Structure formats: C-alpha cells, structure tokens
Amino acid sequence: MTAVADTNQHYDLDPDIFGQFLDPLRKYSAARYDAEHDTLESAQRNKLRFVADRLGLRGGERLLDVGCGWGSLILYMASELGCRTTGISPAPRQHGYIAEQAAARGVAELVETKVGHFERLDLPARGFDAVTLLGSIVHMPDPDEVFRRAKTVLRRGGTLYVSESCFRNTATRTAFDDRDGTGFVREDIFGFGELRPLSELIAAAENAGFSITSVDDLTDDYRRTIADWIANVDAAAARIDAHGPGLAAKLRHYLEIANAGWGYTTKHYALVCRNAR
Template sequence: MSETTPYGAAHRLLDLVTPFLGASPPVRVRAWDGSTAGPSDAPLLDVRSRRALRHLLWSPGELGLARAYIAGDLDVPGGADALADGLRTVWDGVADRPAPTRPGWRTWVGAFPAALRLGAFGPRPRPPAGEIRLDGERHTRRRDADVIAAHYDLSNAFYALFLDPTMAYSSASYRADDVTLEQAQTAKLDLICDKLGLTEGQTLLDVGCGWGSLALHAAEHRGARGVGITLSAQQHAYVTEQAQRRGLADLVEVRRQDYRALDALDRTADGRGFDAVASIEMGEHVGEENYATYLSVLRHHVRPGGRVLVQQMSRRAGSAPGGGPFIETYIAPDMHMRPLPETLAYVERAGFEILDVEAMREDYVRTVADWQAAYEKRFDEAVALVGEEQARMWRLYLVGGGLAFAQGRMGVDQVLVTRSAA
C-alpha cells in the first residue's frame, strides 16, 4: 500500500531517483514540506532539508548519504534500531534486484527540471564534523600516527560509553546465549591466552594493544609479563594508569611507538624473542603494501617455536578493501581488508606454520549489537562529549558495521601460527 498524501516534494524525490535505480526504493519518504510517498509499511526516510539533495549531488552514493545523515539533513526516525531496519531493507532490496542499466543522456536530461524544482542545485554543503583529512603518502609513520589520533584519541571517556569494563575494542567470544558483553570479552582474552600457552613468567608482546585488555588480563590472571605498543596517546595513558592502579606495573609495560620501530629495540632482555606475540584487529590497518613487513616484525620478535595469534577482519572477495567511502572517510582512511585465504597465503610466505584458524564473524555480530545497545542508552552523553554530528556518525558506524558482519560482507578470524626453529 502507498501513501496518498497530496503530491509534493516526497513524490518528486521518488520520481527523480527511480529511473536511476531501475525501480522505486523500498522506503517511505517524508520530505521537508510534510508530504510523504512510498509504501506505508516501509522504513521511513525523513528528508529534512534540500541540503540533503546537495550532499548527494556533490558526493553521489554512499558518502553523500552518510554526510546527509550525519549532518541531520537526512534521518531515519526511531534511533539505531530503525536505522538498522532501514539500511537492511535498502540493502536487501538492492541485492535482490538485477543491476540497473547505466542511465543514458535522456535520463539525465529528463531529471534536470525535477532536480531544479526540488532545490537540489546549490553550493557544496559543509562536510560534517569528524571527517579524517590526511596529507602525504599512505602508511608513512607520520600518517599512520595521524589516523590513529583521529580515531582513537577522541577521549577514553567516549569509548567507555559502549565498551565493556575490559575496554576491549575487538570481537568478543560468546560461548553461551546468556552471557554479557564483559563475560564474552573475558572469554576472548582467556581464549587467546590459552592458544598462546601463556603461563607465569612468560613474556607477551601485544602489537596494537589498544586499551591494554590482553596485556593486563595476561598479567593479572596468568602471571605473564607483557609489553604493549600503541600509537594512541589516550590508550597509552589509560594502560599506564590501569597497570599502576591494579598493581601490575612490574608486569605490564606500554610503549607509544610504531610497530616498525620495534626492530630497533631488543626483543626481550635476553634478546631471544618473546614467548608469544599477539596482534588483535590491527593487521587491517597496516596497508597491503606493508603487510609482509608487519608479519616479519611479528616473526622477528617471537622466539623460535613461539606462538603468534593474529585476530583480523576480512572482506568478501570483490568488495571494497577499505570498507567503502563512509569507513574510508570517517573511520579508517587507509584500512585494507582482504579475503581470508589471501591473508593465510601471506602468513605462510612469512615463514609461519598455521596451527589453527577460528572464524568469529557470528561473535562480531553479537559484539557490535551489544556495543550498539550500550551506545544508544548513553547517546545523550555521547553528544555532550563529541557533539551531535560526531555522535550520529558513530551511530551510523556501529549500525552499518553490525549489518556488514550479519550479512557476511565482512568477517573476522583468529589465526594461530608458530615460528619454526629455522
């Protein structure tokens, strides 16, 4: 059933986009003039301003839609759940249709008067807050530090809004249906320690340690001595404070440095390498051109016979390595994900023996759902900390990321390897 409100801007919007999509979008549209159009039982897309059309005109596709949403010119009323339903409906609707033929010049000419009447033409809108703008060549040490600062140094208080008390910013491991996020993250940390075989007195290097969840857990519950490295000033301060507060300062050291700088340091006090090395959801961020170097650093710093665990996101073959325009503009501009088999080939070429591969995609669906639920409960606090636009950007990120894992467009795996004695 379709809405029957008087013909207005909403109807003109659907008339405008339908020839380009090959069919009407599976949403109900409410325009700035109060008119509505589209199926009454479909998710509601609230086009609050003509400026939303200008975002799309200047940045067609995903990025323009994201900018319009973040700026508040486009909305899906009802919070994160409604936004997720809307994105899922649109994605499923597009995925089920054959690809539309490329619009010819007649389509573009025919659209011009409608776009003009709707006010789509005008100056480029100001980009919303939170876009990461970088200079220089990808994956230089300076640029990587700038990327990390832009994403992770918002404030520790902001991340505490939706992360669990361990401050683990990676997929948890849900071993039962009724466990909490904190229990699932603790289970993930125990799982990693078990796979690495960590016992009292052994040494652990955590490359890209985040807020120190693994190093702190291994020290507190296994008696292991850990060194974590991060480029984030906020994370470095947090781990330092936690190690002191929890009486672990003698067991946990955190360094603020690039992983490539590790080659200039003694591997451990005796120079023989760490007993175990972990790198949790950091390998996606080193870049395709540096991935072999990254693996060589991990191998160089583990003793012969020692174990290395990499937990890393993957993507479906044929999809955007960086996650798409929104992720590449607002979250991780230089990220590179690849299908799992390609990563495993890199790992074997680096001189590792693969011991175990565990898929955790379904765990990430639950992890992000728990993050999203916590974030929505404290959304007003997020606005107070980072502003309305940044808060909306994070809502879109959590919802979109959860959907990507749920639909199998992204995955995450734990890869356990050992360094041969050679």
C-alpha cells in the same frame, strides 16, 4: 606503500567516549559468546581466555600486543597469568590510561607500553614468547612486513595470534572496496583501514616462515559484540554527544555498517601461527 597518519584519529578520541559503550575492560575487538546469557563483559573475558589458550600461555611468558588499544589484553594477561607484557600503540592517550590501570591492579612492574608503530620500533630479536594483533593489522599498510617483523621478535617455538575482519574473498573485495560505506569507515572514522581476504594474511604468514596451527571463524561472535556496542551507544548517546554534537550518531552509523556485512561481504577470523624455526 600507502601513507598513514602517525596516529589513528579514531583511537585518539577522549578515553571517556570508549568507556561509554565498551565493556569495563575497554576491549575494542570481537568478544566470544559461549552461552546465550553471556553479557558483553563476560564474553570479552571469555575471549581473553580463548586467546591465552590459543597461545598456549601457562604463566610468566613474555607477551607483545601490537595495537594494544586500552590495554585490556596486556592488563588481563599480567593480572591473571603473571605474564610480562608490552603493548604498542601510536595513540598517545591510550598509554596514560594503561599505566593508571596497571598501577591500580598492582601489576605495574609487569606492564609496559611503547608509543609508535610496530614496523619501526626498536624491539629485541626473539625477545617474546607470544605476539598478538587483535584487530590491528587492518590499520597497517604492509601485512608482509608485519608478519616478517613478528617472526623476528618471536623466540623459536613462539606463537603469533592475529584476529581480523576480512573481506570474504577477493571478488568481494573488488566489488565493495570503493563503496560509500567502506569509504566512510576507512576515511571518516579511522583515517586508514584496509580489509583484506583471509588468503592474503595466510600467504603473508607463510611467506614469513610461520606454520599455521589454527583458523577460527568468529564472525557470529563479532556480530553479537557490535550489537551490544550499539545498544550501549544508544543508552549513552547524551554523554557521548557531550564530547561533540552528533558523535553518537556517527559512531552508531559506523557500527551499523560494520554489522551489516557479516557473512555477506565480511568475515572475522582468528589465525594462529607458530614460529617453528
């Protein structure tokens, strides 16, 4: 198994940096643009509704978000649907921010977070109706273990939602996995990240015993999301650089690399699985 740091260096940056270029919910994954005039903020809310729909959430469910980031999903599901939510992240700075936001929104009793890694935390067997991994399995070295673990914590009939950026096929992964741009994103930005073809994620899901219920191609949505992030980085460059000279340029370079490959080397998919038995 590939060794990874206890926390991901990118996500443990000062929360203010992310507030400069993300939407107000600080959702750091693909949005969903339903109309040409959608703003980044409205598109991220569209995406959260999309996730709720794919999971079949109606209200009051127990939801586990693996790699919860700044809490956009768990805060939204608690506030809008009254779900009892648990978020997992190894980045300590994110947990204080989520607790503050939950208190401010009056949903502190519905939102909890755990510091650590999904594969190692003590979680109740069949304790959740839904599990989500939005852009987080890329930072986890063993997808088979992740899907097996997700199945153990889901109730019978529960649903798993995984959205992830993937190499478009195995041949492309072989050709681009050791390129300079790939190495920069993996090592200089994140510390660890492993893009895989969608086929590997589907195989891991099937091997764990899940039934695949849908696959959505969100590549164009992520392309537009990152374009909006880049525009925000440019507008806030001076404030971002206050946290470290050249940080805005480094962040822009990362986002440009991410947006250069869509449809050519990389795709972004939403995979939904049911724990049928």
